[in-house]
Structure formats: C-alpha cells, structure tokens
Amino acid sequence: MSLLGKRIKYINEGNAHIVLHVIDTDYVIRIIKENGVTANINTISNSVNYVNLVMVPLVFGFNKYRHEVIELPPEEIVKLSIYLKDIRPKHRLVKSVFSKYAIKAPNLAIISSNSENYCLELKPKEGFLSESFKKISKCYYCLKQHLKVDEKQIICKTDYCPLDLFSGDHIRMKRALINLIKNPQNNLKLFQNENIVYDEKSNMEDFEDLITKNIFSSVNKFNDFIIAILLNDGISNLILKESPDLKIVKPNYCYESKNLNANSFLYKLLAIQMVSETFESQPLNLNTIESEDLEYVPILITSMKENNIDLTNEIHRKKFMDTTNSKDLALISAVAKDCSVMISYSLTPNDKLPFVKIDNTDVYYSVSVTDLEPKSPKTLVKRQKTERKLLEIYEKLLNS
Ligand SMILES: O=P(O)(O)O[C@@H]1[C@@H](OP(=O)(O)O)[C@H](OP(=O)(O)O)[C@H](O)[C@H](OP(=O)(O)O)[C@H]1OP(=O)(O)O
Ligand SMILES: Nc1ncnc2c1ncn2[C@@H]1O[C@H](COP(=O)(O)OP(=O)(O)OP(=O)(O)O)[C@@H](O)[C@H]1O
Structure with a gap:
C-alpha cells in the first residue's frame, strides 16, 4: 500500500x-x-x-x-x-x-535504517503522591488498579508503582521495570523493527528470549540499560555498570524518594507532571470547566507569541510557569501524566546519537515522547470524580 x-x-x-x-x-x-x-x-x-x-x-x-x-x-x-x-x-x-x-x-520506533532496531515504549503515568492521596500513602496509579479490576478492564493488578520508577533509586527502578515486564497492561511494549514483539498479550517467558537474542546477556542487564538511560540527560555517552538482580517485594504503601538528578529525563518529566499540585490547592469549579473544547489552546499559543515566550529558554520557562493560569498548567500536567516514552536503540553507529557501552559493545539510543496532544478541560473534571471513586473503593477495601 x-x-x-x-x-x-x-x-x-x-x-x-x-x-x-x-x-x-x-x-x-x-x-x-x-x-x-x-x-x-x-x-x-x-x-x-x-x-x-x-x-x-x-x-x-x-x-x-x-x-x-x-x-x-x-x-x-x-x-x-x-x-x-x-x-x-x-x-x-x-x-x-x-x-x-x-x-x-x-518515527520514534526506529533510529537507524537498514538495521535491527528495538524500541521500549513505557507509559509511566503519575510519578508522585498527589495531595489527595497523601494521607493514605497510595498513589493514583496503584489505586486505579482496583477500579480497573472492578470494571473488568484488567484481570489482575500489577505490582508496578510509578513512584518506584520515578524514585531515582536504582533498586526501586529495577523493581518497577520487572513488575512492568511481568504484567505490562498498557504501560509497556517492546518493538523490534516497528513490530510489537512484547505487550500485555505476551507470555513473560518470551521476554527473556527476545532480550537475550541479540544485545543483552540477561534481562537484568537490559533493565540496567533502561535505568541508565532514564537517569541520563539524553545526550551523554554512558558505560553500563551491571547491578545485582535483587528481587525485592513491593510494600503495600506508595512512597516518594527524591533521588533524581535535575538533568535527568525522568526529573524533567516529573517536574511537568507535578505542575498540577499548585492547582490542587485551589479547588476546581466543575461548572466552569464542563467544556469539551480545546479553545484554551490557541489562546495560550497566541499569548506565548505576543509575549515572545520561547520554552526552550529556561528563564522563559520559569516566567511561563509563573504567569500561566492554573487550569492551563493542570492540563499540561495531565498530558505529561499520560504520555508514552519511547526508548529506541540499535547497534548501528550513529554520530548524532549517544551510546551506552555494554562490555565492548556500543548501543546507540534515543529517548522520545509521544502522545503529547492537548487534553480537554473535561479531563480535570474526570480526574476529580475518579479520585473520589478511588477513595471510596479504598475505604471499602479497608473495611472488608
Ligand atoms: O487519568 P487516567 O489514568 O484515567 O488516564 C487515562 C488513560 O487510562 P489509563 O492509562 O489506562 O489509566 C487512558 O488510557 P487507555 O485508553 O485506558 O489506554 C487514556 O490515555 C486517557 O486519555 P484520553 O482521555 O483518552 O486523552 C487517560 O485519561 P486522562 O489523561 O484524560 O485523565
Ligand atoms: N512517532 C511515532 N513513531 C513510532 N511509533 C509511534 C509514534 N507515535 C505513536 N507511536 C505508536 O503508536 C501508538 C499510538 O500512538 P498515538 O499516541 O499517536 O495514539 P493515540 O490514539 O493518540 O493514543 P491514546 O489512545 O493514548 O490517546 C503509540 O502507543 C506507539 O506505540
């Protein structure tokens, strides 16, 4: 075609x-x-x-x-x-x-033509404990697993917790990846030459075969590779240090560890996600934002153009955060909480890309993000309603 x-x-x-x-x-x-x-x-x-x-x-x-x-x-x-x-x-x-x-x-799934290309897609979701759930020490994602089981969207809950992935703590990040591999739901996919070779429909044993077929000697090494990339700035070369394959059990509460470096990819993504927290302190008036349209988008862009705001400039970014209304910031945060991260890699040398040295092999990589389209203000209303539902479900679980 x-x-x-x-x-x-x-x-x-x-x-x-x-x-x-x-x-x-x-x-x-x-x-x-x-x-x-x-x-x-x-x-x-x-x-x-x-x-x-x-x-x-x-x-x-x-x-x-x-x-x-x-x-x-x-x-x-x-x-x-x-x-x-x-x-x-x-x-x-x-x-x-x-x-x-x-x-x-x-094309975010391919970094070099005419060679073997792999891409790990992660939908990491909300990586912090939002104000509404602090008192119960459960994050939005983990609570939503109960709702998804109730609504038959999933068969069994995962032990993946986004707070593990965004912790910056190597052991916790590895736990996050292992749990994603065990039960990928819509949060993890592996592509080989743009074909999905691992997702929620796959058998977990297949993952090891896929991973160890070419570049990596073990899934543990692969996880170290992904963690190194997520903790890196996206432009520097790295040397992989394999860490022990510790199997640590997830506790039954969610907690933050603020160990991310300010220049890491995950830190930047988390910072945008957390912009909603300033908004949470000013309760939403549901009646004023029932609108499903995206009228706020051209207004925001026009205002940026009029004020010569260029968000690649750090000073401009700060000004933008200080001057943009809290609803628009909450919507930016909602996009960052629902986007997908694409980590593509290949053995083909490419002088425009950084690499990770694994033993004597250089693996070239790129980190990108997809699904960054604006969300409708209805998302914020939906979130409030879902939060209430999640607290009710949690309450019921505690009493049962
Ligand atoms: O907030 P959530 O967790 O319900 O996220 C929704 C996602 O659910 P899930 O990742 O499965 O939990 C949901 O994902 P799925 O369709 O379930 O794969 C959508 O991404 C939805 O976005 P939109 O409203 O279609 O723009 C997402 O909705 P919003 O980002 O608009 O809230
Ligand atoms: N630029 C890209 N290059 C390669 N693959 C991509 C690209 N963008 C998206 N994909 C793949 O296609 C899938 C669907 O993409 P996309 O995010 O555009 O759909 P969507 O309908 O907006 O998603 P959602 O249901 O989450 O709103 C992604 O999950 C990813 O696997």
Whole structure:
C-alpha cells in the first residue's frame, strides 16, 4: 500500500490516531480517527502547535522534533481504509472514519535504517503522591488498579508503582521495570523493527528470549540499560555498570524518594507532571470547566507569541510557569501524566546519537515522547470524580 506515492507500514494505534511508517523515510503519519465530528484544520493546527511549542520544549528543554499537519487526497483515504481493515485490531475497528488531515511526525520506533532496531515504549503515568492521596500513602496509579479490576478492564493488578520508577533509586527502578515486564497492561511494549514483539498479550517467558537474542546477556542487564538511560540527560555517552538482580517485594504503601538528578529525563518529566499540585490547592469549579473544547489552546499559543515566550529558554520557562493560569498548567500536567516514552536503540553507529557501552559493545539510543496532544478541560473534571471513586473503593477495601 502506498500513501502520497510512498509505501507505508502499520505500526500501532491508540484511541485517537493510527500510526503508519512511511517506508524509506524517518517519519510516520498519524492518521486522525474522526469521532462523529469532522476534524477541523484549525483545531489540528492548534494541537500540533501545542505539541511543538509547549509540550516538546517543556519535556526536553529543547526542540527535539516537530510535528506537521498534512492533507491527504480523498481517494487515498478510501484506499487506506480498505487496506487497514484487515490489519487493525478488531476492537479498534469501531472508529473507522479518517480525517483528510493527518500529522507527520518523526518515527520514534526506529533510529537507524537498514538495521535491527528495538524500541521500549513505557507509559509511566503519575510519578508522585498527589495531595489527595497523601494521607493514605497510595498513589493514583496503584489505586486505579482496583477500579480497573472492578470494571473488568484488567484481570489482575500489577505490582508496578510509578513512584518506584520515578524514585531515582536504582533498586526501586529495577523493581518497577520487572513488575512492568511481568504484567505490562498498557504501560509497556517492546518493538523490534516497528513490530510489537512484547505487550500485555505476551507470555513473560518470551521476554527473556527476545532480550537475550541479540544485545543483552540477561534481562537484568537490559533493565540496567533502561535505568541508565532514564537517569541520563539524553545526550551523554554512558558505560553500563551491571547491578545485582535483587528481587525485592513491593510494600503495600506508595512512597516518594527524591533521588533524581535535575538533568535527568525522568526529573524533567516529573517536574511537568507535578505542575498540577499548585492547582490542587485551589479547588476546581466543575461548572466552569464542563467544556469539551480545546479553545484554551490557541489562546495560550497566541499569548506565548505576543509575549515572545520561547520554552526552550529556561528563564522563559520559569516566567511561563509563573504567569500561566492554573487550569492551563493542570492540563499540561495531565498530558505529561499520560504520555508514552519511547526508548529506541540499535547497534548501528550513529554520530548524532549517544551510546551506552555494554562490555565492548556500543548501543546507540534515543529517548522520545509521544502522545503529547492537548487534553480537554473535561479531563480535570474526570480526574476529580475518579479520585473520589478511588477513595471510596479504598475505604471499602479497608473495611472488608
Ligand atoms: O487519568 P487516567 O489514568 O484515567 O488516564 C487515562 C488513560 O487510562 P489509563 O492509562 O489506562 O489509566 C487512558 O488510557 P487507555 O485508553 O485506558 O489506554 C487514556 O490515555 C486517557 O486519555 P484520553 O482521555 O483518552 O486523552 C487517560 O485519561 P486522562 O489523561 O484524560 O485523565
Ligand atoms: N512517532 C511515532 N513513531 C513510532 N511509533 C509511534 C509514534 N507515535 C505513536 N507511536 C505508536 O503508536 C501508538 C499510538 O500512538 P498515538 O499516541 O499517536 O495514539 P493515540 O490514539 O493518540 O493514543 P491514546 O489512545 O493514548 O490517546 C503509540 O502507543 C506507539 O506505540
């Protein structure tokens, strides 16, 4: 199948987008699924501007990549729908109307063409103990596991706790990764040459085979590699030091350890997530934000342009945080709490990328983030309602 004269390959999809690799290029096209409403060019452009001008600079501190809006001819969309029908997972077929506008974005699953490429996708979720749950020492993610079991979204709870991953403590981070591998849910996937080779449907024993087939001698070493990258600044070369494969049990409470270095990738992501905490202190007026629209996005972008705010500049970032209204900051935080981190790696030397030296082998890598589109203010209302539900469930569990 070709699109705009180029061959394409299906990579994956979520609720809102279908992601296609354009073969022999370093980019993907994210097809927008229309949910009963025709996607408006202004809304899509605003969303792309939000990713480029707000989220990418806030998460990385620099313009790591840009998204772009493209238009697809109607006949190509018809061809695409027919082609995708047999490829897409059945449960996703309910959304099969595609916008003529699409998003061109860098391919984050591949870092070097014509060679073996791997990519670990993590959806780390909220990495701190939010104010509402401090008194019970349970984080949002761990509490939501009970709700997911009740609502039959998952069969069994995971022992993964985002506070372990964001702890900056090597042993806790390893526990987080092991628990993600054991029960990946929608929080961990492994790609090999853009094909998902490990996810929630996989058998855990397969993971070891996949990991030890090429680069790593053990899953423990692989976990050390991922931890080293998450604790690094994303640009420096590293030498891997293997740490012991300790099996430590998760305690039945969640706790923060503030051991992340300020220049690490995880620290920066956590800092954006925690922006919501200033907002939590001023209770939300639900009636004022029932709106589902994204009108706040162009207003925010226009104000940034008028004030010459460039979020790649640290002084500007501080000014932005001090002057942006708390609702907009809470929405930025919501995006950072729900995004996916893509860690792609390959053995092919690439002088534009940092590497991790493992024994005598250099593994080149890149850390990127996807799903940085703006969220509707309804997200904040949903969060408040979910928090209440979670506290009720917890209360019931304590009394049972
Ligand atoms: O807040 P949560 O934890 O319910 O996050 C939702 C995610 O649930 P999960 O990661 O499975 O717990 C949820 O993920 P799934 O669809 O369950 O895979 C979505 O990412 C949702 O975002 P949106 O409202 O579709 O933009 C997410 O909703 P918001 O980010 O809008 O809150
Ligand atoms: N730029 C990219 N390069 C390679 N793969 C990608 C890229 N962006 C997304 N993906 C893959 O496609 C999946 C769906 O992507 P995306 O986040 O665009 O969908 P979505 O519908 O917005 O997701 P959600 O349901 O979380 O809102 C991701 O989980 C990831 O596996």
